Amino acid sequence: MSYEQEEEDHYGPGYEVGSYTKDYNDGPYDGESDLNVNSNPEGKPRILLMGLRRSGKSSIQKVVFHKMSPNETLFLESTNKIVKDEISNSSFVQFQIWDFPGQVDFFDSNFDCEMIFGGCGALVFVIDAQDDYIDALMKLNLTVTRAYKVNPNIRFEVFIHKVDGLSDDHKIEAQRDIHQRANDELMEEGFDSVNLSFYLTSIYDHSIFEAFSKVVQKLIPQLPTLENLLNIFVSNSGIEKAFLFDVVSKIYIATDSSPVDMQSYELCCDMIDVVVDISCIYGTKDADGAAFDHQSLSLIKLNNSTILYLREVNRFLALVCILREDHFARQGLIDYNFVCFRNAIQEVFEVRMQVQQASNNTNPSGDELIQPLNSVALKE
Numbered sequence: 001m002s003y004e005q006e007e008e009d010h011y012g013p014g015y016e017v018g019s020y021t022k023d024y025n026d027g028p029y030d031g032e033s034d035l036n037v038n039s040n041p042e043g044k045p046r047i048l049l050m051g052l053r054r055s056g057k058s059s060i061q062k063v064v065f066h067k068m069s070p071n072e073t074l075f076l077e078s079t080n081k082i083v084k085d086e087i088s089n090s091s092f093v094q095f096q097i098w099d100f101p102g103q104v105d106f107f108d109s110n111f112d113c114e115m116i117f118g119g120c121g122a123l124v125f126v127i128d129a130q131d132d133y134i135d136a137l138m139k140l141n142l143t144v145t146r147a148y149k150v151n152p153n154i155r156f157e158v159f160i161h162k163v164d165g166l167s168d169d170h171k172i173e174a175q176r177d178i179h180q181r182a183n184d185e186l187m188e189e190g191f192d193s194v195n196l197s198f199y200l201t202s203i204y205d206h207s208i209f210e211a212f213s214k215v216v217q218k219l220i221p222q223l224p225t226l227e228n229l230l231n232i233f234v235s236n237s238g239i240e241k242a243f244l245f246d247v248v249s250k251i252y253i254a255t256d257s258s259p260v261d262m263q264s265y266e267l268c269c270d271m272i273d274v275v276v277d278i279s280c281i282y283g284t285k286d287a288d289g290a291a292f293d294h295q296s297l298s299l300i301k302l303n304n305s306t307i308l309y310l311r312e313v314n315r316f317l318a319l320v321c322i323l324r325e326d327h328f329a330r331q332g333l334i335d336y337n338f339v340c341f342r343n344a345i346q347e348v349f350e351v352r353m354q355v356q357q358a359s360n361n362t363n364p365s366g367d368e369l370i371q372p373l374n375s376v377a378l379k380e
C-alpha cells in the first residue's frame with residue numbers, strides 16, 4: 001500500500017497527500033538531491049515547521065491537517081527526517097508543510113539554507129510553553145536571522161504552544177516575556193525590520209486552528225478581495241459574523257472585518273463537524289466519496305435567539321454565518337445575496353486559474369484582475 005493510500009485510508013478522502021520524506025539518516029545528506037526544491041513546481045507556498053525537539057510540531061501538523069485526535073499525538077515518534085506534506089485539499093488552501101526534526105543543525109554544511117528558506121512563505125517556530133524556553137529562544141533567534149538573511153520576505157510566526165497546561169495569567173506572562181526577549185535579541189543584532197507574530201496555541205482546543213488560519217491567510221494573495229466580498233455580503237444581509245471555511249481542515253481562509261471572538265469560531269467549527277458527520281452518515285457520496293456537495297446547507301437555532309447558517313460555496317469551501325433570529329425572517333434576501341457572493345467567489349477562482357495558467361504572467365497576485373468583482377451588486 002502506498003503512503004498516499006495509507007494516509008487516505010486512515011484520514012478519509014478529500015486529501016491529496018503528496019508527501020514524501022527524506023531521511024537525515026538515509027546516508028550522506030547531500031543537500032540539493034535530498035531536498036529538491038523543485039518539488040514545488042506550481043510555486044505553492046511552503047510553510048516550515050521548526051522548533052526544539054518535542055515542542056509539538058508534528059502534533060500540530062497531524063491535528064490540523066490530518067484529523068488526528070489530540071490524544072493520539074502522545075504516541076507520535078520523534079521526527080528524525082524532514083517530512084514534506086502537500087496540502088491540496090482546497091483550491092485556495094494549497095501549500096506544502098515541511099516538518100523539521102528538532103535537532104536540525106544550521107551549521108551542518110549539508111543544510112542548504114538558500115534552498116530551504118529561499119522558496120518559503122512562512123516559518124512557524126513552535127515553543128513549548130510548559131518547558132523552560134530559554135534554549136528555544138536561542139534557537140528561534142538563530143533560525144530567524146539565518147532565514148531572514150536568505151529571504152527577507154518570509155513571514156515569521158511564533159506559536160507559544162501547549163498553553164493548555166497554563167493558567168490565564170501565566171499564559172499572558174509567557175507571551176509578554178517571549179515577545180520581549182525575542183524582539184530585544186533581534187534588535188541587538190540589528191534585525192530591527194524583522195516582524196515576529198505571536199500566537200498562544202494548544203492542540204487541545206481551537207486555538208491551533210485559529211492560529212493556522214491566520215498563518216495561511218497571510219499567504220493568500222486574494223485575501224483582501226475575499227474580505228471585501230464578505231463585508232459586502234454581511235452588511236447587506238443583516239449578518240453579524242461570517243467565516244469562509246476550508247471544510248476539511250476547518251481553518252477559515254477569510255472573515256469579514258468585525259473582530260473574531262474565539263467562541264464564535266468554535267461554534268462554527270463545531271457546526272462544520274456536525275454537517276460533515278451527518279452528511280457522511282445520511283448523505284449521498286459522490287465518486288470521490290465526499291458527501292459535502294452543492295446542496296449542503298444547515299441551520300442551527302441556538303437558545304439565545306442566534307442562528308448559525310451554513311451554505312456550501314464549492315466542494316472545498318463553506319460559508320458559516322452567525323446572525324440574530326429576527327434577521328433571519330428575511331431569509332430570501334440572505335439566500336439571494338449568498339448566490340451573488342458564491343458567484344463572485346467562483347469568479348475569483350477562475351481569475352486565479354487564468355493567472356496560474358498564463359505563462360507570461362506579469363501580475364502574479366492578480367489583484368487588478370480581481371478588483372471589479374468587488375462591485376458585485378447585492379440587494380439591500
Ligand SMILES: Nc1nc2c(ncn2[C@@H]2O[C@H](COP(=O)(O)OP(=O)(O)OP(=O)(O)O)[C@@H](O)[C@H]2O)c(=O)[nH]1
Binds near residue numbers: 054060077079080164
Ligand atoms: N499538553 C500538550 N501537549 C502537546 C501539545 N502539542 C503536542 N503535545 C505533546 O508533545 C509531545 C511531542 O509532540 P511532537 O509533535 O512529537 O513534537 P515534535 O516537535 O514533532 O518533536 P520532534 O519530532 O522530536 O522534533 C507529544 O507527546 C504531544 O502529545 C499541546 O498543545 N498540549
